[in-house]
Amino acid sequence: xxxxxxxxxxxxxxxxxxxxxxxxxxxxxxxxxxxxxxxxxxxxxxxxxxxxxxxxxxxxxxxxxxxxxxxxxxxxxxxxxxxxxxxxxxxxxxxxxxxxxxxxxxxxxxxxxxxxx
Numbered sequence: 001x002x003x004x005x006x007x008x009x010x011x012x013x014x015x016x017x018x019x020x021x022x023x024x025x026x027x028x029x030x031x032x033x034x035x036x037x038x039x040x041x042x043x044x045x046x047x048x049x050x051x052x053x054x055x056x057x058x059x060x061x062x063x064x065x066x067x068x069x070x071x072x073x074x075x076x077x078x079x080x081x082x083x084x085x086x087x088x089x090x091x092x093x094x095x096x097x098x099x100x101x102x103x104x105x106x107x108x109x110x111x112x113x114x115x116x117x
Contacts, residue, residue, distance in 0.1 A: 019078075028068055028079045038064060039080035041113055045087035057082045085112050 019033045042057035044050055061082045068075050086109055 022081060023078070026079050026081060027065060029070075032068065032076060032078050035076050035078045037080050038068075038075070038077045040064065040082045042082065042084050043087035043109065044084050047087075050087060054084075057084075085109050 016033060020030050023030045023033050040057050040061045042053045044053065061079075065079055067073075068077055068079050070076065086105070
């Protein structure tokens, strides 16, 4: 392997097939698949608080994609697809018994993001 950061798990030539496919789909260089990863995570919920989040994630993702490569002003990183996690809005539940679950919901969101990364 050319990249010294690569970890050889086995001799199966297809072990990187999914990573190659995602790199091609995202329009990034497949030679960067073993570099550190960078990506965008947004949240979705049933509140007006989350209107526009998906569009913002898409714009940020595209800006990052344009900055990845080998040029001196680019980042040598592997771009991962945008992901979304659940969200809980205090606004909808404000003043109700269900509001007590807001902080628990934030912990679940945090844990799911950490688990994904």
